[in-house]
Amino acid sequence: MARDTTIGASFGGARLNELEIQAVVRVGNKNAWRRTLTFWNESIPKCCWTTLHPPFYIFLTWKGAVNAMKINSLISCARSLLLAAGLSVAGVAAASEAVVSADWLVAHLDDPNVRVVEVSVEPGKFERAHIPGAVNFRWHTELVDPVRRDIAPREQWEQLLSTAGIGPDTTVVLYGDNNNWFAAWGAWIFRYYGHADVKLLDGGRNKWEADRRPLSNRPARHAATEYRVSSTQPALRARLADVLAVVEGERQAKLLDIRSPAEFEGRIFAPPGVQELAIRAGHVPGAKNVPWGSVVRDDGTFKSTDELRALYAGIGIDGSEPVIVYCRIGERSAHSWFVLSQILGYDAVQYDGSWTEYGNSVGVPISNPAGTVWGGT
Amino acid sequence: MVPAALVVGIVLFALQLDGVAGLGRDPVFTVLAGAAFGILLQRSRFCFFCILRELFEERDARGALGILVALAVGSLGYLVVLQPWLPDPGVGRLPPDAHIGPVSWVLVAGGLSFGLGMVLSGSCISAHFYRLGEGSTLSPFALLGAVAGFMLGFLSWNSLYVGTLSTAPVVWLPAMLGYGGAATLQAGLLLALALVLLLRVRWPETADASATGAPPTPATLARRVFVERWPTWLGGFGIGLLGFLAYLRTEPLGVTAELGSRARTLAEQLGWVQGRLPGLDGFAGCATVVIDALVTPNGVFILALVAGALAAGVASGNFRPRNYPWHRYPLALLGGVLMGWGAMVALGCTVGVLLSGISAFAVSGWVFAAATTVAVWAGLAANRWRASWPWAEQARIQ
Numbered sequence: 001m002a003r004d005t006t007i008g009a010s011f012g013g014a015r016l017n018e019l020e021i022q023a024v025v026r027v028g029n030k031n032a033w034r035r036t037l038t039f040w041n042e043s044i045p046k047c048c049w050t051t052l053h054p055p056f057y058i059f060l061t062w063k064g065a066v067n068a069m070k071i072n073s074l075i076s077c078a079r080s081l082l083l084a085a086g087l088s089v090a091g092v093a094a095a096s097e098a099v100v101s102a103d104w105l106v107a108h109l110d111d112p113n114v115r116v117v118e119v120s121v122e123p124g125k126f127e128r129a130h131i132p133g134a135v136n137f138r139w140h141t142e143l144v145d146p147v148r149r150d151i152a153p154r155e156q157w158e159q160l161l162s163t164a165g166i167g168p169d170t171t172v173v174l175y176g177d178n179n180n181w182f183a184a185w186g187a188w189i190f191r192y193y194g195h196a197d198v199k200l201l202d203g204g205r206n207k208w209e210a211d212r213r214p215l216s217n218r219p220a221r222h223a224a225t226e227y228r229v230s231s232t233q234p235a236l237r238a239r240l241a242d243v244l245a246v247v248e249g250e251r252q253a254k255l256l257d258i259r260s261p262a263e264f265e266g267r268i269f270a271p272p273g274v275q276e277l278a279i280r281a282g283h284v285p286g287a288k289n290v291p292w293g294s295v296v297r298d299d300g301t302f303k304s305t306d307e308l309r310a311l312y313a314g315i316g317i318d319g320s321e322p323v324i325v326y327c328r329i330g331e332r333s334a335h336s337w338f339v340l341s342q343i344l345g346y347d348a349v350q351y352d353g354s355w356t357e358y359g360n361s362v363g364v365p366i367s368n369p370a371g372t373v374w375g376g377t
Numbered sequence: 378m379v380p381a382a383l384v385v386g387i388v389l390f391a392l393q394l395d396g397v398a399g400l401g402r403d404p405v406f407t408v409l410a411g412a413a414f415g416i417l418l419q420r421s422r423f424c425f426f427c428i429l430r431e432l433f434e435e436r437d438a439r440g441a442l443g444i445l446v447a448l449a450v451g452s453l454g455y456l457v458v459l460q461p462w463l464p465d466p467g468v469g470r471l472p473p474d475a476h477i478g479p480v481s482w483v484l485v486a487g488g489l490s491f492g493l494g495m496v497l498s499g500s501c502i503s504a505h506f507y508r509l510g511e512g513s514t515l516s517p518f519a520l521l522g523a524v525a526g527f528m529l530g531f532l533s534w535n536s537l538y539v540g541t542l543s544t545a546p547v548v549w550l551p552a553m554l555g556y557g558g559a560a561t562l563q564a565g566l567l568l569a570l571a572l573v574l575l576l577r578v579r580w581p582e583t584a585d586a587s588a589t590g591a592p593p594t595p596a597t598l599a600r601r602v603f604v605e606r607w608p609t610w611l612g613g614f615g616i617g618l619l620g621f622l623a624y625l626r627t628e629p630l631g632v633t634a635e636l637g638s639r640a641r642t643l644a645e646q647l648g649w650v651q652g653r654l655p656g657l658d659g660f661a662g663c664a665t666v667v668i669d670a671l672v673t674p675n676g677v678f679i680l681a682l683v684a685g686a687l688a689a690g691v692a693s694g695n696f697r698p699r700n701y702p703w704h705r706y707p708l709a710l711l712g713g714v715l716m717g718w719g720a721m722v723a724l725g726c727t728v729g730v731l732l733s734g735i736s737a738f739a740v741s742g743w744v745f746a747a748a749t750t751v752a753v754w755a756g757l758a759a760n761r762w763r764a765s766w767p768w769a770e771q772a773r774i775q
Binding site: 123124125127128141217218219273275 | 472474
């Protein structure tokens with residue numbers, strides 16, 4: 001088993017209109033060569049994606065070692081396999097591909113193609129102890145534009161990833177505290193800027209610590225790369241105009257509000273002490289409420305795919321229509337976006353302006369069941 | 378064997394907290410560090426006010442040198458920790474939760490107020506905590522006063538923040554000079570102060586058992602460890618070490634976070650302080666938040682501090698609750714109020730701002746230290762001038 005050589009390919013799609021083909025040549029336990037191609041094609045009909053799951057794999061394994069020449073010919077064989085596959089096979093990405101377990105990560109900590117990224121809320125947590133080899137992304141200054149309200153600008157993003165030693169083929173595993181809520185935003189930004197392989201660590205930082213897994217306080221040194229964004233996916237991001245189009249019936253989509261029920265109903269503007277306020281209370285008309293914490297168990301791990309499907313089906317979200325997810329400032333909604341789009345494979349987009357934009361916008365329709373009036377009386 | 382039982386009890390309690398949520402990053406370490414801190418403070422009588430009083434009135438520099446040792450050891454330890462955490466200090470970011478605060482006249486005012494409060498109440502806040510372990514009847518009044526002082530601080534915070542603090546510079550030496558430059562400058566300052574103390578201040582003759590030439594017996598050693606006052610340099614060394622270990626493991630040393638947070642919670646419940654205090658959470662220091670939990674990390678630290686000091690106090694025979702002249706109690710209360718206000722606007726006290734701040738190469742630590750020292754000197758001078766005050770002669774708190 002140690003020196004067996006395997007050539008394999010998988011065909012899967014993570015979301016609507018996308019086909020992902022991965023080809024790999026493994027020698028023993030190490031990937032000698034791996035490539036992922038993502039095809040984005042608006043004309044691929046939706047029906048193809050939902051009929052086949054899990055991803056379709058082909059593997060051929062040679063027992064025993066093969067020499068370098070053989071490996072090279074295998075690689076070229078795999079390349080043609082990739083090209084020949086084309087767009088004829090479709091599938092829905094398996095849930096396990098988007099979320100990795102701690103055991104998987106422990107086994108891959110030394111894999112040079114895997115980069116672990118921490119995005120935690122509390123400063124000082126990463127410095128004092130982090131998963132060995134992890135790099136730190138700071139949400140407030142590196143994942144958003146600190147001056148104007150926007151996601152990280154492209155140049156800043158490329159610089160960040162280059163310093164972290166991330167390449168276009170790197171498997172990025174994100175984790176953080178608070179059930180990965182900031183890490184999920186990071187995952188969304190990775191996908192927005194077209195990075196192919198993005199995963200979340202199940203249970204995040206808290207579970208890793210609770211399971212007493214190894215931690216390090218040594219800074220990780222990775223060789224810098226020259227990361228360039230090859231393609232942006234603006235379809236993953238909803239703007240105010242898109243949400244208004246849904247509200248006014250010009251566009252068909254479901255709206256998902258993942259804030260607490262008290263905020264959803266308009267009983268409060270925001271939890272006490274929070275400075276992310278709006279001039280109006282309530283929710284976007286037509287939105288449904290599934291608080292973001294209900295997709296994880298007590299230990300922070302995601303619930304099973306079936307449970308998640310049932311949870312969202314209960315409020316009418318079953319993947320048949322696109323979903324727009326929002327919260328207060330859009331960073332927790334990335335967590336639910338991740339569940340919907342990466343785990344369940346639904347067509348979901350993030351509305352990162354969220355309630356602080358919608359609830360403060362002049363002239364937009366609002367549903368306010370509790371009838372709370374800003375300013376009183 | 379009450380002290381032994383206490384220590385065992387503290388350790389067992391610490392181990393019970395392993396894995397308990399809501400008590401900070403490492404509750405076991407917090408409890409053990411708190412107990413160690415309490416023991417160090419009590420055994421070496423490491424009170425900033427008492428040390429300064431010994432320096433100014435008795436010309437005894439040993440205590441002040443102990444403070445300098447604490448700062449030197451703490452700085453070295455922080456340097457070791459900071460360099461990997463923030464390899465490029467000029468990048469514009471501060472090290473996470475190090476006590477580096479804004480420098481402005483508010484800080485100076487806070488330091489002066491704190492120093493004056495120390496003179497009136499007889500100790501700094503951390504010393505009042507350890508004196509609780511010695512059975513001091515004054516310290517509860519001083520700490521109560523501190524709570525009131527914190528509330529006054531919260532009332533004055535908004536105007537201070539909007540007027541001054543929001544634009545005050547947060548000066549961190551390595552950001553301007555690099556780690557090497559900052560370390561050199563700070564070492565130079567500490568060395569200069571040490572030289573001044575060594576050369577210009579008389580050392581009192583210490584009657585030492587070893588002066589007789591006989592090797593110390595176990596009984597003598599036991600007495601020196603458990604009963605006699607530890608040399609302040611030893612206490613300073615231990616405190617500096619503890620300070621950097623605390624920063625490495627959990628958070629910088631500080632004793633006012635719990636006090637201030639309880640004060641803030643109380644003020645909110647009484648309706649005196651409403652809503653948010655702008656900018657307070659953005660500054661690094663002994664953070665004061667509204668709490669509804671039974672205990673917080675700093676609360677556990679303080680409890681362990683008092684318990685450790687109690688153990689050390691009982692073992693050394695210093696546990697002596699006694700009655701002071703009646704007028705000392707309201708003075709202690711007033712001093713506590715001044716200390717509370719000063720600690721609130723300065724975002725910490727002598728431990729949080731002076732010790733943890735200077736160790737982190739913050740200019741705010743030095744400014745606070747200077748202001749406090751000036752206030753203590755002025756207070757003591759006024760005290761001497763009003764020599765008719767009866768408590769001045771009885772202020773021998775060892």
